[in-house]
Amino acid sequence: MSGLASYYLPGAVALWCAVAFALASLWGYADLARGDASGRAFARRAYRFYVLAVVLASYVMLLALARRDFRIDYVFQYSGLDLPFRYQLAAFWAGQKGSFLIWLLWGALLGLPLLKASGKQEAPVVGIYTLAQLGILFILVRENPFLMLDRAPADGQGLNPLLQDNWMVIHPPIMFVGYALAAVPFAFAMAALLTRDTSQWAARAFPWALSGFLVLGLAILLGGYWAYKTLGWGGYWGWDPVENASLIPWLFGTALVHGLYLERTRQRFRRINFVLAALVFLSVLYGTFLTRSGVLADFSVHSFVDLGISGWLIALMAAFLALSAWLLTTRLRSIETRPNEDPPLSRGTFLMLSATTLLVSAVVVTIGTSSPILTRFRDQPAQVGPDFYNRVNFPLALLAAFLLALVPYLTWRGETPPRQLLRKIAPGLAVGVVALGVALALGVHAPLDLLFVLLAATALANNLHKFVEKSRAGGLATGGGYLAHVGVGILFLGILASSAYDASVKVTLEQGKAVQTGDLTLTFQRFLGRTGELKERAEVEVVRADGSTWMAYPKIFVNDRTRQLMINPAIRSGVFSDLYLSPLEYDPGGTPGGGAQLQLAKGDEGRVGDVAVRFVDFDLGDRGAALAKMAAGEMVTILAHLEVTRDGVTESVSPAYRFSQGGRAEMVPAAIPGGGRVAVTRLNAAAGEVELALDGLGLAAAPARLSLDITRKPLVQLVWWGIYVVMMGGILATIGRVRQLRTLDAIAARTPAP
Amino acid sequence: MTRRAWTVVGILLLVGFAGFAFATFRTTLTPYVSFAEARAASRVVQVAGALEKQSTRYDTEAEALYFALLDAETGATLPVRYHGLRPANFEDAISIVAIGSWDAGAQEFRAEKLLVKCPSKYQGAEVKTYS
Numbered sequence A: 001m002s003g004l005a006s007y008y009l010p011g012a013v014a015l016w017c018a019v020a021f022a023l024a025s026l027w028g029y030a031d032l033a034r035g036d037a038s039g040r041a042f043a044r045r046a047y048r049f050y051v052l053a054v055v056l057a058s059y060v061m062l063l064a065l066a067r068r069d070f071r072i073d074y075v076f077q078y079s080g081l082d083l084p085f086r087y088q089l090a091a092f093w094a095g096q097k098g099s100f101l102i103w104l105l106w107g108a109l110l111g112l113p114l115l116k117a118s119g120k121q122e123a124p125v126v127g128i129y130t131l132a133q134l135g136i137l138f139i140l141v142r143e144n145p146f147l148m149l150d151r152a153p154a155d156g157q158g159l160n161p162l163l164q165d166n167w168m169v170i171h172p173p174i175m176f177v178g179y180a181l182a183a184v185p186f187a188f189a190m191a192a193l194l195t196r197d198t199s200q201w202a203a204r205a206f207p208w209a210l211s212g213f214l215v216l217g218l219a220i221l222l223g224g225y226w227a228y229k230t231l232g233w234g235g236y237w238g239w240d241p242v243e244n245a246s247l248i249p250w251l252f253g254t255a256l257v258h259g260l261y262l263e264r265t266r267q268r269f270r271r272i273n274f275v276l277a278a279l280v281f282l283s284v285l286y287g288t289f290l291t292r293s294g295v296l297a298d299f300s301v302h303s304f305v306d307l308g309i310s311g312w313l314i315a316l317m318a319a320f321l322a323l324s325a326w327l328l329t330t331r332l333r334s335i336e337t338r339p340n341e342d343p344p345l346s347r348g349t350f351l352m353l354s355a356t357t358l359l360v361s362a363v364v365v366t367i368g369t370s371s372p373i374l375t376r377f378r379d380q381p382a383q384v385g386p387d388f389y390n391r392v393n394f395p396l397a398l399l400a401a402f403l404l405a406l407v408p409y410l411t412w413r414g415e416t417p418p419r420q421l422l423r424k425i426a427p428g429l430a431v432g433v434v435a436l437g438v439a440l441a442l443g444v445h446a447p448l449d450l451l452f453v454l455l456a457a458t459a460l461a462n463n464l465h466k467f468v469e470k471s472r473a474g475g476l477a478t479g480g481g482y483l484a485h486v487g488v489g490i491l492f493l494g495i496l497a498s499s500a501y502d503a504s505v506k507v508t509l510e511q512g513k514a515v516q517t518g519d520l521t522l523t524f525q526r527f528l529g530r531t532g533e534l535k536e537r538a539e540v541e542v543v544r545a546d547g548s549t550w551m552a553y554p555k556i557f558v559n560d561r562t563r564q565l566m567i568n569p570a571i572r573s574g575v576f577s578d579l580y581l582s583p584l585e586y587d588p589g590g591t592p593g594g595g596a597q598l599q600l601a602k603g604d605e606g607r608v609g610d611v612a613v614r615f616v617d618f619d620l621g622d623r624g625a626a627l628a629k630m631a632a633g634e635m636v637t638i639l640a641h642l643e644v645t646r647d648g649v650t651e652s653v654s655p656a657y658r659f660s661q662g663g664r665a666e667m668v669p670a671a672i673p674g675g676g677r678v679a680v681t682r683l684n685a686a687a688g689e690v691e692l693a694l695d696g697l698g699l700a701a702a703p704a705r706l707s708l709d710i711t712r713k714p715l716v717q718l719v720w721w722g723i724y725v726v727m728m729g730g731i732l733a734t735i736g737r738v739r740q741l742r743t744l745d746a747i748a749a750r751t752p753a754p
Numbered sequence B: 001m002t003r004r005a006w007t008v009v010g011i012l013l014l015v016g017f018a019g020f021a022f023a024t025f026r027t028t029l030t031p032y033v034s035f036a037e038a039r040a041a042s043r044v045v046q047v048a049g050a051l052e053k054q055s056t057r058y059d060t061e062a063e064a065l066y067f068a069l070l071d072a073e074t075g076a077t078l079p080v081r082y083h084g085l086r087p088a089n090f091e092d093a094i095s096i097v098a099i100g101s102w103d104a105g106a107q108e109f110r111a112e113k114l115l116v117k118c119p120s121k122y123q124g125a126e127v128k129t130y131s
Helices: A008-035 A038-066 A073-078 A085-093 A096-117 A119-142 A166-195 A201-231 A241-266 A274-290 A310-334 A347-369 A372-374 A386-411 A418-441 A447-474 A476-500 A623-631 A718-748 B001-030 B035-039
Strands: A382-384 A503-510 A516-518 A520-527 A537-545 A549-552 A556-559 A565-568 A568-571 A577-587 A594-601 A605-608 A611-619 A635-645 A647-653 A656-659 A667-668 A677-684 A689-695 A705-714 B029-031 B046-053 B057-059 B064-068 B075-084 B095-103 B109-118
Touching: A008 A038, A008 A119, A038 A073, A038 A085, A038 A096, A038 A119, A073 A096, A085 A096, A085 A166, A096 A119, A119 A166, A119 A310, A166 A201, A166 A241, A166 A274, A166 A310, A201 A241, A201 A274, A201 A718, A241 A274, A241 A347, A274 A310, A274 A347, A310 A605, A347 A372, A347 A386, A347 B001, A372 A382, A372 B029, A386 A418, A386 A476, A386 B001, A418 A447, A418 B035, A447 A476, A476 A705, A476 A718, A503 A516, A503 A520, A503 A577, A537 A556, A537 A577, A537 A705, A549 A568, A556 A577, A577 A718, A577 B057, A594 A605, A594 A611, A605 B035, A611 A689, A635 A677, A635 A689, A656 A677, A656 B001, A667 A677, B001 B029, B029 B046, B035 B046, B035 B075, B035 B095, B046 B075, B075 B095
Parallel strands: B075 B109
Antiparallel strands: A382 B029, A503 A705, A516 A520, A520 A537, A537 A549, A556 A565, A568 A577, A577 A705, A594 A689, A605 A611, A611 A635, A635 A647, A635 A656, A656 A667, A677 A689, B046 B064, B046 B095, B057 B064, B064 B075, B095 B109
């Protein structure tokens, strides 16, 4: 098939229309920018039609997935008859094309409020924003998700079992809202530079920047939760390139939020904020390139295959990099900004330092994530391990904790004398010292870790105090920043405790036998079969030191379709620590009698029950004579020299294999010391391989065995709670900023137009 | 201190941090090497290969997973020992990347981390031949 017939037209046409409407909207905005006011109505209408087209395309895809229309290649690849309904829908964003489509969908929808919220710079703001979407749209038109197959297969290929998880239903869509939001501050910044009118962009971009920070933060939290709860990676964060690809824009975005605050209150950072806004968006594009182009294929637990879009992604990146570089280099210098005239111990300086710290952290993570590309130029590609990120970010986190601890009591100009300042932070510091004492008592001895605990706890207490004070005086929305910082303090404590002070042991449990490890007594009770959607799982009774019992159900099962072994941990969450049980291996045990097959190469050793067999060599006797015999049609005997070890005694055993040229073969088994026998069932003299059959070993029925990794992760709950609190603070701050913007609009409405 | 002095302090700190970051980058870098190079290396490296059939064994005594990686091009194999959690799609992998170092005493590669590449069917790169 070729041409139109190879597309599923309802979806493909919607995408093509979207391109046309987006271009029409740009046309209208170009008119508006030239001063033709009638362009606005046209451009807005075209934009709304564009949104309609994108929504339609997405709806067609969703419908096709719901109807299991396997004619469509994308549906065939990511869906299947055995999928529950929610995963059928989640297949929407399981593949590359679908994830670009949902990114585009959110981007289009977010543009609707932006039409009105962009103020007097509507033309350049929405224009640049539409350009950003056109980039994604072009990729989608080229890598069309609505390609059809020649004929409809009976069943689809199914969804990767790793993705068949409830988190898959919510985590990726939220991530793409965050990605879509990154384009908004970028559009405001570039529009302001383009028109050389930088008076309003910071106020208008601020709520968007905050929302982006919030949504991306939420998505990262959910991703971490997913990794922790089900993926069996043993942790919530692994510094994997895919994780970093979402963290980098978030760090730049957080720096931007702080920079915008500084600009709004002190008219500082006015140049740097443009750079930050550009970096947020460019890092989203760069992260997409890294994770979607296949450049990191050998460096990530997420597998990537180059779909041939690398060129497009590079072009997209290059285009927006060129746009921002051009605008920044030509316009930035003419922007007036105020140098820092605040003393070191002032809020202004601290805010600058915190934005810088976030910026440096983002740059460092970017460099680490890019290591396979950076090293490729000099040598073989190489990657930095998690150690790099942990070590390099630790001093930055220490500095951040220090800044956070003091900043609530600093004034903008830093008038407070140090002595008075010390008096103000004293109660918070006392909390920090108590935390330090507790940490010491619990066995934390590394001096820097202790310092970190002291600072983070002080930061937590001081910001909490200030938040309560502020929200009592001026309403909740005025204290959002402080509340977010309380969350950071909690998060810091949680990260340190759960990553640096986790302890794990591995045990193997025989069914029914209680095993003591540490203060836990574990008994592997039984293995439960599949019931409904509940997968195969082991039942393990865990009795803790205080006598309380927890029935743990770590899952270990094989996916029907792909035969992949899947592992889900069982987690018991507690206030002070989580108990994390991950299955390592399940051996269902053996049947009595003890027969088995072994395939061994020369020098290899195999094991059946308590018998170890090593294959030494073949014995052909006199080689020449054997060949002559074979030629004469006589029987040839080949011995397999084995070393059999049982109960610490090793003996030589040589089963024989006889065959004639006619193809008749005869096996002569040899006895195994201690009972049983071994025979050669097949051999490959050229490759030096032999296949052995062992039977009658007289083994007792081996009990079922379950191997577990038991990890205690202290205070891991604080990681989640910390992020929740950061989010709540962020929501309050966003409300506060939106209110300020309303005031701005109200003032603008009262001022008569020139 | 004057503003200038603070600026100098700030720049010095940044330069110092950059140096520290660069040094850490150098030491934590794990280059991709061949099996032969991995056997000779004293640092943490990463190797890639296919899982050799039937080489997987979980030793409950050592609480470790043993397997061998196979280099499809040279036919060389590398015995690997791994203490962590077995990745979910381990048996099914078309390629396994092991990050770790060579243990000369035990004559095995001690992997600290495994990266598993799934078959391409989930990435849509498969050649379509159905009837």
